Every structure is written in structure tokens, then in C-alpha cells.
Amino acid sequence: MANKTIRVDYIARVEGESSLELHIRNGVVDAVRLSIFEPPRFFEALLRGRGFGEVLDIVARICGICPIAYQMSGVHAVEDALGIEVDASIRTLRRLLYCGEWIQSHALHIVMLHAPDFLGYTDAIAMARDHGDAVQRALALKKTGNELLRLLGGREIHPINARIGGFYRVPSRAELAPLAESLKHARDQAVETLRWTAGFPFPEFVRDYEFVALRHPDEYPMNAGRIVSSVGLDIAAADYETEFIERQVPHSTALHSVLKERGAYLVGPMARYVLNRDRLPAEIRALSDEVGLEPICRNPFRSILVRGLEVVYACDEALRLIAAYEPPSRPFVPLTPHAGVGYACTEAPRGILYHRYRLDAEGTILDASLVPPTAQNQGVIEGDLREVATAGLDLEDGKLKTSCEQSIRNHDPCISCAAHFLKLQVHRT
Amino acid sequence: MSGGDQPRMLVVGIGNPDRGDDGFGPAVARRLRGRHPSKARILERSGDALALIEDWVGFPSVIVVDAMAPISEPGRVHRLDLTSSPLPIGFAPRSSHAFGIVETVELARNLGRLPRYLLAYLVEGEQFATGAPLSPAVAEAIEMVAERILVELSAISGAKGDAGHA
Numbered sequence: 001m002a003n004k005t006i007r008v009d010y011i012a013r014v015e016g017e018s019s020l021e022l023h024i025r026n027g028v029v030d031a032v033r034l035s036i037f038e039p040p041r042f043f044e045a046l047l048r049g050r051g052f053g054e055v056l057d058i059v060a061r062i063c064g065i066c067p068i069a070y071q072m073s074g075v076h077a078v079e080d081a082l083g084i085e086v087d088a089s090i091r092t093l094r095r096l097l098y099c100g101e102w103i104q105s106h107a108l109h110i111v112m113l114h115a116p117d118f119l120g121y122t123d124a125i126a127m128a129r130d131h132g133d134a135v136q137r138a139l140a141l142k143k144t145g146n147e148l149l150r151l152l153g154g155r156e157i158h159p160i161n162a163r164i165g166g167f168y169r170v171p172s173r174a175e176l177a178p179l180a181e182s183l184k185h186a187r188d189q190a191v192e193t194l195r196w197t198a199g200f201p202f203p204e205f206v207r208d209y210e211f212v213a214l215r216h217p218d219e220y221p222m223n224a225g226r227i228v229s230s231v232g233l234d235i236a237a238a239d240y241e242t243e244f245i246e247r248q249v250p251h252s253t254a255l256h257s258v259l260k261e262r263g264a265y266l267v268g269p270m271a272r273y274v275l276n277r278d279r280l281p282a283e284i285r286a287l288s289d290e291v292g293l294e295p296i297c298r299n300p301f302r303s304i305l306v307r308g309l310e311v312v313y314a315c316d317e318a319l320r321l322i323a324a325y326e327p328p329s330r331p332f333v334p335l336t337p338h339a340g341v342g343y344a345c346t347e348a349p350r351g352i353l354y355h356r357y358r359l360d361a362e363g364t365i366l367d368a369s370l371v372p373p374t375a376q377n378q379g380v381i382e383g384d385l386r387e388v389a390t391a392g393l394d395l396e397d398g399k400l401k402t403s404c405e406q407s408i409r410n411h412d413p414c415i416s417c418a419a420h421f422l423k424l425q426v427h428r429t
Numbered sequence: 430m431s432g433g434d435q436p437r438m439l440v441v442g443i444g445n446p447d448r449g450d451d452g453f454g455p456a457v458a459r460r461l462r463g464r465h466p467s468k469a470r471i472l473e474r475s476g477d478a479l480a481l482i483e484d485w486v487g488f489p490s491v492i493v494v495d496a497m498a499p500i501s502e503p504g505r506v507h508r509l510d511l512t513s514s515p516l517p518i519g520f521a522p523r524s525s526h527a528f529g530i531v532e533t534v535e536l537a538r539n540l541g542r543l544p545r546y547l548l549a550y551l552v553e554g555e556q557f558a559t560g561a562p563l564s565p566a567v568a569e570a571i572e573m574v575a576e577r578i579l580v581e582l583s584a585i586s587g588a589k590g591d592a593g594h595a
Contacts, residue, residue, distance in 0.1 A: 064477075108479075112528070125532060128539040135540060143483050157475055 004397075020404055022389050029389045032382045034408070044368045052078050052337060052363040053164060059355075059370070060158045063414060065108070068101035068153065069348030071162045072223055073355040073370075078164050080238075081342025081359050082335060089328035090166045091223070092321050093152055097162070098222040098346070099318040100148025103141055103186065104156075105349035106269075106307040106314075109412045110193060111138030114304050117406040118200035134196050137189040141311065144186040147179055148318065166332030176322045183322070187315035191287065194308035198291035206298045207387065209380060210262060211271035214347050220279040220313060221272065221347050228275055229265065237345040240354050246371060257376040264379030267351025268411060269306040270297055284313050300384055300410040307349075307412075337363025348373050350412050374413045381411055436470035438582055439488035439544075441481065443474050443495040443530070449561035450503070450554030453496040453571070456563065457550070460575040469582050478533040482542055490585045491544040492578055495530060496554040496567070503555035504566025506574055511547045548581065550574050 004024040023031040043062055050058065055078055059070035072094060079086065111134055112124040121127040128135045146156040151171055153159025161168050212233065214225035227243075228234045235243055246255035259265050274296050277285065288295075293305045339361045345354045351373030358366045388407040392400045442458030444451040455473040462471055472484060485491045497507075509516060515538075516531050528536070530549070537543045552574065555564040562568075 112479075123532075125535045125539055128536055132540050135536070139479065139482055142479060146477070146480065155475070156480075157477055 020385065020408070022385070022400075022404070024389070024393065027393060029386050029393070032385045032389065034378060034382050034385065044370055047357070047365050047368040050365050052082070052357070052359055052365060055357065055365070056162050056164065057160065060160070062370075062372075064157050065105050065414060066101060066348050066350065067158050068097050068149065069346060069353050070355075070370075071153075071159065072098060072346045073344050073348075073353045074357075075162060075164055076223065076344035076346060077237075077342040077355040077357050078359075079342065080344055081340035081357055082164070082338065082363075083340070084165055084333055084335065086166055086333055087328045087330070089170070089326055090332070092325055093167060093170060094162075095222055096148065096318055096321045096325075097152045097159075099314040099321070100145045100152065102145075102222075102314040102349050103190075103311055103318075104145025104149065106311045107138045107141035107145065107190075107193070109349075110197060110304055110307050110311070111135060114409050114412070115197065115200070117402075117409060118197075118202075118304075134193065137193050140189050141186050141193070144179075144182045144315075147182055151175060151179060163332055165335050166328070166330070168331065170327055170331045172327060173325060176325060180319055180322045183315050183319050187312060187319070190308070190311040190315050194287065194291055194305065194312060197304050197308050198293075200304070202299060202301045204299075205301055205388070205391075207300065207380075207384060209266040209271070209298060210259065210264075211274050212259075212265045212267050212352065212376070213271040213275045214345060214352060215275055216279065218279070220276050220317070223346050225345075227345055227352065229259075230271075230275065231262070233259075236343075237354065238343040240343065240345060240371075241356070241369070244354075244371070244376075246375065255371075255375050256378045257371055258379055264383055265376065266380045267373050267376045268303070269310055269349075269351075270300065270303050271351065272347060273297065273306045273309065280309075280313060281316065284309060284316065287312060300407070303410050303412075335363075337361070350374060350414055351376060372414065374411075377411050377413065381408055381413065384408075384410070435487075436468055437488060438466075438469040438490045438492075438585055439472065439485055440465070440469060440492045440494065440578060440582070441472045441474055441484060443478065443493060445475050447560060449556040449558050450496045450552070450564055450567045451557050452563055453552045453554065453567055454494040456568075456571050457494045457574050457578070460571055461578060464575070464579060466582055466586055468586050477528075478530050479528045479536075481530070481533050482537050482540070485544050485547075486542075488544055490546040490548075492548045492550065492581060493530065494550045494574065494578070495552075496557075497551045499553045499555060501553065502566075503553050503564055504570050505553045506570050507549075507551045507553075508577075509549045509551065511549055512543070512545070516549070546585065550578065 007021050019035045021033040055074045056071045059074045060067040062070050116123055116127045149156040149159055154161035211230040214221035215228040216225035226234055226236055244257055245260050246257045249256050277295050288309050341358045343356050345352050353373055354371040356369040360366055384407050385404055388403055392403050442454035444454035446452035446455050458471050458473045465471055511534050515535055552567055552570050554567055
């Protein structure tokens with residue numbers, strides 16, 4: 001086979017700007033480069049010199065799809081630095097807020113960005129002509145998620161209501177009641193969406209990932225838990241930088257995060273599910289059995305099923321939290337700044353999001369470290385691409401490009417977050 | 430929503446007031462408040478265009494106001510009837526993840542969820558930097574577009590069925 005280069009200059013249906021370059025030499029995939037050319041965004045530097053109270057408004061600006069994740073990792077890390085414990089009701093509201101983000105982010109990706117790959121459409125707009133009901137369900141789900149974000153976060157994009165110690169304003173039970181009605185309807189829509197995706201044609205493709213996710217003693221993880229992996233890692237967030245390291249690579253403005261001892265690892269819905277299936281309620285596990293989702297799923301193309309399952313779970317969990325909610329006696333815990341270092345990891349829709357902040361005695365940020373899920377998944381994405389490209393070497397370049405793009409979208413990469421990423425080039429030489 | 434005193438017309442100002450000329454849509458929406466007919470509702474939206482499909486449920490007539498990348502001269506205003514035809518290429522670049530107005534309008538069209546009458550007022554912007562003010566040429570267009578929309582609303586509400594332009 002001739003040597004060849006295949007290049008995708010701009011990868012669609014992912015967030016941000018990236019390209020892919022494949023070098024095929026003598027019929028073997030020689031190099032895979034997922035290049036993120038989204039400009040560096042310098043958020044960690046922007047945070048230096050700012051007061052701890054400004055963190056949540058700054059980090060919410062990192063992403064329009066998952067601002068809650070940034071706010072939740074930020075709030076827990078700063079509170080860790082200040083030694084603050086929040087009331088149980090505040091914890092409930094934070095988990096409810098995260099449910100809203102999982103619902104809207106997953107619904108967008110499952111139907112509007114990922115489903116067209118399986119059904120052979122260029123985009124959701126073309127797909128809507130034949131699968132209008134599925135798109136309508138996604139819009140309804142997204143609306144419900146956004147309603148949660150609007151009520152608890154103040155607005156659905158770049159929310160403003162969370163603060164260190166709690167919230168600026170907390171809702172009454174009466175304000176949450178209409179959301180419960182929306183969520184009951186959304187739950188039905190989520191189950192239908194999951195059953196719809198279960199009928200998709202999934203390629204036979206299995207990878208031996210090291211899964212990394214949070215694990216909590218009682219809960220399917222969102223805001224709390226230890227960082228665990230499928231090969232025995234079990235650490236507190238404070239030990240993250242002991243086990244993981246971010247590396248610069250020449251072809252990307254995003255750093256690649258790897259396990260110091262073992263290299264690439266997978267975060268996100270599949271990792272969460274594999275490591276925490278026993279934390280899901282029995283009815284959600286039964287639903288996973290109904291749609292044929294195996295307890296240990298190693299096929300990234302089937303991640304769409306896990307996202308669908310998590311949307312159903314997030315609806316149920318939000319309903320449970322609303323039913324049990326009692327407004328806190330105070331919207332936030334009073335704060336006294338002091339010097340300290342705080343760490344937190346929470347489960348963004350795309351996987352674990354690590355934050356560290358070092359504060360001086362006045363609460364000014366001396367330095368910060370933010371490691372988004374997409375930076376952590378880049379190694380795995382390139383590994384998937386190498387195998388997908390190897391399996392598709394005989395395909396004509398157009399089909400190979402499509403296959404590679406789908407492989408990338410399996411992981412719902414959020415490039416603006418990571419740029420801190422797709423054009424595809426295949427070089428066959 | 431049907432008849433009575435319920436609003437039948439919707440104006441949506443789209444944009445981020447903290448990003449220079451992207452704030453044009455919300456600025457026009459604010460200029461309309463207190464001056465619009467009771468059968469019109471004014472909304473500001475800061476980014477998620479997909480939400481428009483839900484926003485315009487029950488409104489037969491919808492006007493969206495937004496800023497666009499410059500193609501001729503900053504401050505120039507374009508009036509486009511999107512009821513039966515998509516935005517021309519060049520008026521709105523496609524985004525990669527978030528759905529913009531172009532994608533949202535075409536998605537709604539394929540779903541059969543477009544309003545009966547959909548109009549867009551677009552101003553060519555000059556600067557979209559974070560924290561930047563509106564550029565003088567774009568700021569100058571606010572009142573002119575607000576007045577033209579008031580005339581549009583008056584014409585729509587005077588027409589039979591609130592969607593007489595369709």
C-alpha cells in the first residue's frame with residue numbers, strides 16, 4: 001500500500017477548534033496527531049492575583065456547555081483551602097444543579113452531535129427530517145436541564161448564583177415544585193431517547209482502557225468522592241498531582257494529562273459507569289440491562305448508551321433531591337480568608353475535572369491548576385484513532401475521515417475547555 | 430396560547446452585552462421596553478440559540494435581533510425574512526458545538542416548528558472583544574432598528590391573525 005496522509009482540517013460537532021492528522025507509511029498507521037489549535041486561554045494565569053470570591057465567576061466563563069462543572073470544582077477546592085463545611089441543604093442544591101448540567105449537556109451530545117454519526121446524516125438538521133421525534137425529545141430534555149440551571153444558577157449559560165460557602169440566593173420548595181413536573185416528563189423523554197439509541201448499529205470495537213472516575217461511599221459520583229481507577233488507583237483529590245502529570249505536546253495548545261506510571265487513561269461517562277454501576281439505583285441498572293448495556297463496557301461507540309442512562313438517572317436523582325429539599329437556614333456559610341491550599345475533583349459531564357488553588361492570608365489566589373476532562377482523554381482519543389484508522393486502512397479517505405471523526409465524538413471532547421482541538425490529515429507515504 | 434390579551438408577537442434580542450457589538454440585540458430589546466404594544470413580548474437571550482425553538486412556542490410572529498460579522502460596513506442593518514428561506518451563506522458562520530441562529534432556524538424548519546412569520550434584523554459588527562463597548566456605528570443603529578421594529582409590530586398586530594406578513 002502506498003504511503004498516505006489524511007487530514008481533517010476542522011472537526012465538526014465537537015466544541016472548539018481542532019484538526020486530525022494521520023500518517024500511513026507502508027500500510028501501517030505511523031502517527032496520529034489530534035491537534036488543538038484553539039488559542040491558549042490562560043485561565044490559570046487570569047486567576048492569579050484575584051480574590052477567592054471571584055473564582056466562580058471567572059471559571060464559569062471557561063465553558064458555555066459545562067460551566068457548572070467549573071463552578072463546582074472551584075467552589076469545593078476553595079472551600080477545602082478555607083476549611084469550610086457547608087450545610088446538607090447546600091450540598092443538595094449543588095447536586096441538583098449538577099443534574100441540570102448533565103441533562104442538558106448529555107441531551108445535546110447524544111441527539112444533536114453524536115446520533116447523526118450512527119444514522120448516516122451530516123448533522124442533526126438533516127436528521128430532523130426523518131427523526132423529528134428524537135430531536136424534539138432532545139430539545140425538551142435540554143429545556144428541562146436549562147430550567148434547573150436558570151433557577152439554581154441564575155441563568156443557564158455562565159451562571160452567577162453559586163458562591164463560596166453556598167449560594168447568593170436559595171430557592172423555596174414552592175419554586176422547585178414546577179421543576180419536578182418538568183423532570184417527570186423529561187424522565188419519560190430520556191427513557192425513550194435511550195431506547196432509540198439502543199437500536200443504533202455499533203461497530204465491534206473494544207479497547208483496554210484504564211478507567212478513572214470518582215467513587216463515593218453511597219452515591220453515583222458528582223461532587224464528591226475519591227479518585228479511583230480500574231487498576232487499583234484510590235486517592236484523594238489532594239493527591240492528584242502525585243499520580244497524574246500534564247505534558248505539553250508540540251501539535252496542540254492543550255496539555256495532555258497522563259498517569260505518571262501508566263500513561264493514557266479514560267475519564268467520562270463510561271469510566272463513571274464501569275466504576276460506579278453498583279451505586280446506581282436498581283431501576284436504572286434494570287434499564288441498562290434492558291438496552292443491552294454490559295456492566296463493563298469497553299466499546300467507546302457505546303458511550304452514547306451510557307450518556308442516555310445517565311440522563312435518566314439525573315432526572316430521577318433531581319426528583320429525589322427536590323422531594324427531600326428543605327431550604328437551608330442560611331444561603332451561605334460565613335467566610336474568613338486565610339492562607340491555604342485546596343483541592344477538588346468533581347464529575348463534569350465529560351469526566352473528572354480537577355482544580356487546585358493556593359491562597360494567601362487575604363484569600364488572594366497565588367496560583368491555580370485546572371485539569372479538564374478533555375485534556376485527560378486526549379491520549380485515549382489518539383489511541384482509539386490509531387486502532388480505528390488501522391482497522392479502516394482499506395477504506396477510501398472520505399470514509400476513513402468519517403470513521404475517525406465519529407471515533408473522536410465518542411468522547412464528546414470539549415476543546416475550548418482543553419485549550420487550553422479538528423482538522424484531519426492522513427499522510428500515506 | 431390563543432387570542433385574548435396574551436402576547437402574540439415576540440422580539441428576541443440575542444447577544445452578550447459584555448462582548449462589544451455582540452450586545453446589539455439586547456440593547457435593542459432594552460430600547461423597546463415600555464414602548465412596545467401589549468401584544469408583543471420582549472426577550473433577551475445571551476447565547477443558546479437552540480432555546481429559541483422553545484421561546485417562540487405560541488408566538489405566530491417573531492423578530493430576532495442579532496449582530497453579525499462584518500461583510501460590508503460596520504453598523505449596516507440587514508432585514509431578512511426567514512419564514513420561507515434560510516439565512517444566506519455569509520450572513521452567519523456555522524459554529525461547531527453550540528447551535529447558532531442559522532442551525533436553529535433550519536432545525537426548526539425541518540421539525541415544522543418555525544413561527545408563521547420570522548424576521549431577522551442583523552447589524553454588521555466591528556468589535557467583539559470581551560468588555561468592549563458597542564462601536565459608534567453599531568450604537569447609532571439601535572434607535573433606528575427599535576423604531577423599525579415598532580413599525581413592524583404595529584403592522585403585524587394590525588394584520589388579520591397577527592401573522593399577516595406570512
